Amino acid sequence: MHTTIPLPDWLETLNRQSAPFASTRDAMAFVLAAASHNSGDGGGPFAAAVLDANLNLVAVGVNRVVAAQGSILHAEMVALLLAQQRLGSHDLASHGHFTLVTSCAPCAMCLGAIPFSGVQRVVCGARGEDAEAIGFDEGDKPDSWAQKLIDRGIAVELDVARDSAVAVLAEYRERGGVVY
């Protein structure tokens, strides 16, 4: 057996981004543009990227839950999987210091996946409550989820360009996108 995740062609183009970002805020703008594009192409309004220590893009992923018929296909999961395949390892930490930039704070599933991925820093745009406000289920997450990551040695930055991130969610709701 063999599993393939169907991903849109434009995502492959985005994954060829070669110049490093000037800042994680710049990377967030790139991620939010990907989320907006995805939401207009049958995907959910979420995107995430893995950056190396010099802020080079390793991989960008988008939410394809409905489009690719897979409940695990959240943006963070796709970005982490693409980054791990690109580096040839299940453990990003064995290849250096990596940051996950995500358009929205991780849901319960992605929160669970983050420590196993080997990323050492997570940068979030919208809050989970912003996704819940338009109907998405973020799952059962402890209120202290950020502290729990910090306790495991993973730095967390919240509310980076939150207003712009919320605007991407609002745009999806106005389009009448499926929520789950």
Ligand SMILES: [Zn+2]
């Ligand atoms: Zn998730």
